């Protein structure tokens with residue numbers, strides 16, 4: 001039998017891949033308990049998002065305020081987490097979202113997820129709220145709460161350094177909120193390594209409302225897969241696939257490497273989504289991945305910059321994370337804060353009309369130091385810029401900051417105010433949608449869905465994203481389905497071997513939104529949803545261009561658990577997560593009316609470049625929405641999954657609770 005005494009984990013594994021332990025922490029009562037679910041639970045709820053949703057549904061009462069102690073915050077892994085293969089060290093944070101009022105869902109990589117597994121747990125479920133700041137340590141199975149008064153009010157990197165010194169161990173991994181989480185900023189993130197973020201949907205604000213500063217993990221257990229040889233075979237295939245899949249180039253330049261191609265396609269959101277291009281290619285190049293690689297990457301002046309300037313997640317060979325070292329206006333760009341991803345340099349670059357890579361990198365650093373989502377934060381400042389340009393807010397409102405598109409110094413000054421909730425920054429700290437409500441103006445310039453700002457992939461030029469952004473249960477998200485260019489007639493031959501087994505045989509133009517494209521969106525949405533359930537990185541595992549395909553997701557699960565997991569079973573896991581999330585939203589009052597696009601996107605055409613004159617057509621969008629609901633098995637009028645659909649993925653009990 002699996003033995004747990006005084007919260008210390010024994011040696012025997014109940015299951016392959018999993019530790020068999022779920023840690024439950026009630027911060028109100030300061031009680032800590034360990035649940036050891038049976039295998040049926042793991043087969044039903046797998047891990048990651050799906051497991052977090054289970055606890056949210058069961059433990060968080062209907063209709064609660066997201067920032068109340070009744071909210072339930074879960075960090076969950078899955079069977080592959082911690083295995084020696086690329087792309088498995090991801091963890092999902094789940095709770096009720098302060099932005100949407102529905103499910104919050106956010107993933108982060110790094111080493112923390114694998115280390116939590118090594119410390120002995122598959123998930124940590126946090127309920128209640130502490131009366132004073134605390135942090136949680138999980139060391140080789142033993143979990144304890146500690147006073148965190150000395151950490152409160154400190155930057156993330158300072159907290160990392162203090163805790164490493166206190167524990168006398170540089171290898172502890174720390175997930176923490178920053179000052180913005182403490183101040184309950186709506187778009188606060190949870191950080192690990194001070195540069196990896198559970199960024200979206202406000203999970204940092206929820207952790208802040210619980211006065212939980214950090215979760216420190218360290219462990220020496222290793223994950224025992226059912227078939228070690230199969231895991232190693234998959235691992236050995238990785239390096240061979242790097243060049244054919246183009247992942248070597250992706251690893252070299254990172255996500256920021258696509259800035260200039262996005263500009264070329266008319267899909268680089270500029271001036272708060274008024275245009276899909278910057279003023280010139282030169283401007284886009286100034287904030288692009290090649291320039292970052294040549295000039296800002298740590299060690300750029302040395303031969304070995306590749307080794308020094310690229311970081312990775314546990315056991316991943318892709319090494320796509322940037323590490324920059326430079327300065328902005330005399331302020332140091334500290335490599336420990338990493339470097340900007342594409343989304344971050346877009347929101348603190350083109351969104352704001354700014355072509356200053358150093359300013360964008362510094363903004364990224366500030367966001368990591370204070371713990372906020374770079375997408376929502378940068379996009380909120382871009383929204384404020386458009387309000388300023390149109391006279392809705394003035395110098396009086398902004399404390400004298402000339403908040404115009406293209407003004408990098410103003411962008412940084414307003415960012416600093418937002419992070420500290422000072423002056424006008426206090427209004428912006430809860431995101432643009434709430435800021436517009438608070439000001440009673442600026443709604444026509446919002447680029448939000450379900451209260452969340454849009455990421456930097458434009459639905460005008462990747463048409464299926466219009467649909468996915470609208471229907472996604474936690475708001476607009478660029479990693480919830482494959483993007484249209486993977487399914488064009490031109491690219492299909494390259495991706496056919498992975499798309500065809502999903503039933504996708506009819507490639508379409510990137511700007512088409514017909515029944516075939518809806519099918520592509522839904523089926524790849526299931527694949528991405530499965531990756532978030534299995535704790536897998538979507539750059540490494542996915543339905544088309546990634547290092548491994550959906551079949552390898554199934555192979556990895558077979559190897560990890562010893563279960564018979566098919567490609568169809570993987571798709572069903574994704575379907576189950578999506579439907580459970582959607583059902584949770586229905587329970588909390590969200591319906592089809594919330595599945596909409598920003599008014600501006602439907603009313604106004606883009607200006608300039610290859611997307612000049614392009615906008616989303618109302619009729620096309622509404623028709624695609626109806627087709628999507630029909631294909632997904634959701635009631636067309638309400639957008640709620642039908643009983644038959646929920647039953648098809650083993651969620652009859654959810655249908656019962658919704659009285660369907």
Ligand code: SF4
Pocket residue numbers: 086087088089109110311312313316317318319320321537538539540
């Ligand atoms: S591809 Fe990048 S983000 Fe994904 S696991 Fe590897 S290093 Fe981490």
